[in-house]
Structure formats: structure tokens, C-alpha cells
Amino acid sequence: MELKDKIQKRQAKVGIIGLGYVGLPLAVEFALHGFNVTGFDVDTWKVGEINGSRSYIGDVKTADVARAVEQQKLRATTDMSKLHDMDAIDICVPTPLRKTRDPDLSYVVQAVEAVKARLRRGQLVILESTTYPGTTDEVVQPALEEGGLKAGTDFHLAFSPERVDPGNVKYSTKTIPKVVGGINRESTDLAADLYGAIIDTVVRVSSTQVAEMVKLLENTFRAVNIGLVNDIALMSHRMNIDVWEVIDAASTKPFGFMPFYPGPGLGGHCIPIDPFYLSWKARQSGFEARFIELAGHVNGSMPAYVVERISEALNTRKKAINGSRIHLLGVAYKKDVSDMRESPALDILELLERRGAQVSYTDPYVPRLQHGITDLRSADESSLNGIDCAVICTNHAAFDYAAMPQRYPLIVDTRNALKGVEAKNIFRL
Ligand SMILES: NC(=O)c1ccc[n+]([C@@H]2O[C@H](COP(=O)([O-])OP(=O)(O)OC[C@H]3O[C@@H](n4cnc5c(N)ncnc54)[C@H](O)[C@@H]3O)[C@@H](O)[C@H]2O)c1
Secondary structure (H helix, E strand, O other), rough: OHHHHHHHOOOOEEEEEOOOOOHHHHHHHHOOOOEEEEEEEEOHHHHHHHHHHOOOOOOHHHHHHHHHHHHOOOEEEEHHHHHHHOOOEOOOOOOOOOOOEEEOOOHHHHHHHHHOOOOOOOOOEEEEOOOOOOHHHHHHHHHHOOOOOOOOOOOEEEOOOOOOOOOOOOOOOOOOOOEEEOHHHHHHHHHHHHHOOOOOOOOEEEOOOHHHHHHHHHHHHHHHHHHHHHHHHHHHHHHOOOHHHHHHHOOOOOOOOOOOOOOOOOOOOOOOOOHHHHHHHHHOOOOHHHHHHHHHHHHHHHHHHHHHHHHHHHHHHOEEEEEEEEEOOOOOOOOOOOOOOOHHHHHHHHHHHHHOOOEEOOOOOOOOEEEEEEEEOOOOOOOOOOEEEEEOOOOOOOOOOHHHHHOOOOOEOOOOOOOOOOOOOOOOO
16 A cells, blocks of 8 residues: 555554653644554653553553553654654654754664665654754755665655644644655655645645745744843833833734743753754855844853843842852753753852752753752742742742742842842842
8 A cells, every 4th residue: 555545544554763851742643544553762661651541741641551552553662673664754852962053863863874774765754853954855865765765765754843842732743734845746745635634734845845945944043032021121220210111011912923931041952043044054065044142142141141130130239249148049951840961050050069059940841950069859838937038030920929028138030020029138140
């Protein structure tokens, strides 16, 4: 049976490589729509959890994993030889930066090597990992073709960026439109058919490079606008203007303005990283991506600015950071998630400890925090004594904000979580 028919009849076997924040929701979505899904991961613990019917990703319900596993529509394995049996393979592995801020494609290369060794005629391979324009046709395609099969004729190849937003209760895998670009028309069509079977809206673009660039534009747009608003926040503080009130009032304009909010710095696996994939690639064409570099500079300096504001707050009580007890409220990189990747709270923690502060934290999503030689447990707020200053780094909904102005002598609020509360001990970003 042709792949197109198999997709239509939901008989196509789908393999997902990398069962993380991106791969697991996708695997479950395919499985719950009747596809036979195999998840491939090098992490034996994750494989065990899935096969034991448990989810380890906040946005994926354990009940859904259990249902998919029970119906024998979903299974996980570390055995890459099973890739040969798949009709469609989605690659969802990490794409971090090296210390030098260059792209680290080693996970993608490793996954592609695993596919190459089992590639067979008629298979559809889709890269979902966020990466620079040109990765699919310059890196993935030649590697897969080393086995002798030709992309576009013997097998199909496409890029489709993932747009999942962890913690977002409004949009899910199914309702976020999916952009698809193949190396030729047939690859685009097959990838669009596959996603069209589980996702409400599929947007076809003319090439893999366009699809790759779409994702980087989206994330650069966020990084640059956050950088702009952080810069406006710094400027407003100097001018004694409440930036939060300014943003709220500007947001009443029904067109031509979109609110972004200042904060302690960027976090997560996307916004602090992806724009540098683009600037790296642009540099190879002799183009300097100035907005990306500038936004990176402003956003990267926010943790140090927060520490400066903590110092200012303590100064009003004739205290120094050195020797003070400073309590961080929320350490995950954003509201209501447990993800600590690139979290600015880690930089704040490090800067404070280096200046001699005694740091503790509370985060209902992060029971233990290990960073360098620091190893802390989330403290119960009601049992805290002698805190000199609390710092709201992440505005989790579970915090008791109303109690904070009485509980802590000083509060540095980096998220405007205490909006509307007027008290002399609150210092807003
Ligand atoms: N997290 C997000 O919100 C998000 C959103 C959109 C796009 N993305 C992009 O999606 C990609 C994946 O991100 P993520 O957040 O899901 O990462 P993740 O770290 O949560 O998951 C990646 C998984 O891949 C596995 N893995 C690594 N190498 C492997 C290999 N060779 N074979 C099999 N499995 C392997 C890891 O064990 C891990 O389980 C990245 O390119 C990221 O930029 C992430």
C-alpha cells in the first residue's frame, strides 16, 4: 500500500525519535488518533515510564499515555533497529548551543545516523528539531543518502517546526497550526497529509529552508521584543516611570501593538537559544544579525540587573547582599512549569551566592535544585524565619501573593506578580 493510503487509513506506522517536551505530546496525539506509534529514546528511564503508562511531561496526561499504551497504539524503545519498520519518522531531539554559542547538531546527527542505517524505500523522514535554515538539505539529506537511496524519489524528506508552548492551556499540539516544507512537492504533500490526520490546520511552504526560517523568525521575534521591553524597563526605572502601567495602557490600542513584559531574563530551550542558530548561519553569508545580538546582550544582562535591584532594596535597610538571607520565589524558567533549562533564577542564585548571600528558594514545581556545588530543597514558606529579602523570579499561580508583603521585609518583584498591591517594601522591576 502507498504511504498516502496508509496515512489516510491510519495504518502508517509512526516513529518518533526523542520523547521530550516535543516528541511525547506528538507521539500521544498520533496514538490517540489511531496510528501505531513507536517512540525511540536513548533515555531508558523515559522508555520505562511510557511503557509503564506514565507521563513525565506536565502537558501530557498520564491517562492519555495509559489509554494509548493499553490500546497498543503507543510503545517506547531504545532499540533503533525498529526504525526500519516505520513508515514515517519524526526527529524531535535537542538542538542546544555549544559554549561558543555555535549550533550543536550532534543529537540530530546521531538520530540521522540511526535512521540512515535502517532507511528503506518509501519512508518519510521529518525533522522537527529547531535548527538553522539549510540543516535538512545540507546536513540531513546528504547523510541519509550515503546509504544509496535518493531523497525525493526513494524516500521522502521534510522539515516541520514544532511550536508547542509548555504550560499553555489554550493551545495544544492539535490546535497549533503546523508548518510543513519538503525537499520536493511529494515530500511536502506526504508530510502535510500525515500531520493533517492529527492537527487541525497544516500550512504548506515551498521549501525546507522556509519552514526552518519560519520557526527562527517566530522565536527571534519574541527574543527581540522581550529585549526591547527589558530595555524600556531599565530606562523607565531611571526616569521613575512604572513600566508595567505603561505596557498596560499601551495594550489598550486595538491594533499595531502587542504587549511583551520585562522579566529576570530568558529561559527554556527555545528563546535564549534558537536566535543564535540564525545569527550563526547568517554570519556564514557575511550577514551580521544585529537585532539578535543586541537582544541577546540586553536579555543576558537582566539577572545582573535584578541583583543590582536587590542590592538597592537591601540598601534601604542599611544592609548588604553579603550576609543577607535572600529567598527566591519560583526558580523554573516560567510560570506553572517545572522546566529549569536556562532559567535566569540560576544566574541570580549564582550571582547572589558569589556576593556572599545565603540563598534559599520555594518552588512548588521544583522540589530540589542542584546547580554547581549548590544543592537546595524547596522550603515551605510558612516555616521561613529571618529572610531579609524575597525575590519573585517566577510568578507561579500557586503562590500566596496576598501574604507576601507581611511575610517578607523586602520584596523584589521581577514579574509584577504583586500588581495593584501598594506597599513600601515592594520593589518592582
Ligand atoms: N521545549 C519546547 O518548548 C520546544 C518547543 C518548540 C520546539 N522545540 C525544539 O524541539 C527539539 C526538542 O526539544 P525538547 O524540548 O523536546 O527536548 P527534550 O530534551 O525535552 O527531549 C529530547 C529527547 O531526545 C532524546 N534524545 C537525545 N538524543 C537522542 C538520540 N540520538 N536518539 C533518541 N533520542 C534522543 C533525549 O533523551 C530526550 O528525551 C529542540 O530542537 C527544541 O529546540 C522545543
